[in-house]
């Protein structure tokens with residue numbers, strides 16, 4: 202062993218001797234060329250290849266460097282023992298980074314890649330219009346030569362895509378509105394926005410868990426469906442129609458969808474839009490990965506069937522001709538937005554500018570909508586937001602009272618389960634009762650809710666029995682005096698017809 206060490210020391214000595222001669226005798230250029238040759242020889246025998254990704258590419262920033270930095274932040278937060286931490290402008294998330302001169306191993310498609318972050322001092326700068334930072338930062342990627350076809354460029358593409366997604370997720374999301382109609386502000390942007398901070402999530406949303414799962418799975422399939430939409434030649438968009446009584450959670454569902462997918466929301470106020478071309482402009486200025494919402498669609502635009510020849514009732518102008526902003530008559534004459542304009546907004550060629558967009562329409566009266574608007578392909582999923590079921594009630598009790606699953610076999614819960622369907626109460630009303638009682642002890646609050654539900658059931662029973670009595674009395678009167686009752690019947694039929702015309 203001793204001999205081995207002695208011979209190793211003598212080799213090192215010889216190497217150092219030659220190096221000192223090299224330094225003394227040869228000029229730096231020659232030394233540099235020799236080092237390069239040595240490196241090339243060494244790499245010729247090595248099974249690895251190396252890629253340097255510098256922060257600056259000449260005087261331009263190298264996007265790949267920043268993408269790698271962000272991409273590695275995921276792995277670095279798990280694996281590295283020393284990390285750098287940062288938080289960007291307009292961001293609410295912290296980003297981990299690989300510390301200087303640290304190293305991390307990452308895998309892709311079964312191949313392994315080693316990343317090293319190097320920071321060196323920049324040599325003194327000559328004069329430049331754009332001063333560079335004093336440090337030179339770069340990543341070095343080391344992969345096996347045999348893995349090169351597998352990793353380059355697929356791995357780098359993957360890194361770029363992941364970084365874009367991370368950047369988007371780290372940014373605060375925004376809620377846009379077209380309060381100026383379709384008109385542009387000075388920078389040519391028709392939307393105004395505020396940070397989107399709605400706290401509704403699928404966890405807090407009270408609805409049947411199985412239906413909730415179905416919607417979440419549908420959303421996930423959509424968000425991960427790039428290849429599917431490309432292969433099938435379909436535009437990457439999806440339509441949801443949420444319908445049901447007021448206060449059943451349609452708007453809350455939209456917020457939950459946006460929070461689940463990390464999308465922005467464009468809340469389109471259709472009554473503010475004058476023409477189909479304005480509508481198109483608005484669409485063109487939306488970004489991908491967004492939800493475009495039209496709330497209360499039945500009140501927003503004239504939804505009379507395009508093929509129907511039925512004239513609009515004379516007493517009231519059709520909704521799309523109602524006075525609006527602008528001209529003397531309130532812009533009514535200028536307002537030419539039509540149902541077919543809206544249909545091509547969601548379904549026509551223009552709907553494909555950009556991608557990965559979700560359209561959500563909400564309504565309290567699905568029966569009032571034109572079938573063309575709700576046909577499949579346009580609105581892919583119809584979601585009925587119903588009155589509060591027992592499953593939904595349990596979610597609300599958990600959210601508002603912290604009522605745990607273990608307590609749910611309770612007698613109180615059994616009683617609640619019995620009355621909740623019959624009470625036909627909206628989740629908004631249940632939330633109202635629970636908020637009012639939130640300072641009370643849990644069981645007291647739940648008992649209060651039970652009382653409210655029972656009272657509601659009673660009221661509903663009473664009003665329906667009053668209706669039955671009324672109908673029976675009418676029938677009796679009809680039997681006693683056929684002539685009078687026929688007149689009455691005619692009268693009530695006429696009244697019904699008038700009412701129907703008004704509603705049309």
Ligand SMILES: Nc1ncnc2c1ncn2[C@@H]1O[C@H](COP(=O)(O)OP(=O)(O)OP(=O)(O)O)[C@@H](O)[C@H]1O
Nearest residue numbers: 405406407446447448449450451452453628629632
């Ligand atoms: N399914 C639900 N889950 C949780 N909270 C709900 C639900 N439905 C309603 N709420 C509560 O009631 C409030 C009103 O609900 P929301 O605005 O979502 O109803 P909506 O169906 O959009 O009503 P509208 O038809 O009047 O627009 C919400 O802020 C929320 O607190």
Ligand SMILES: [Mg+2]
Nearest residue numbers: 451452453496
């Ligand atoms: Mg709503």
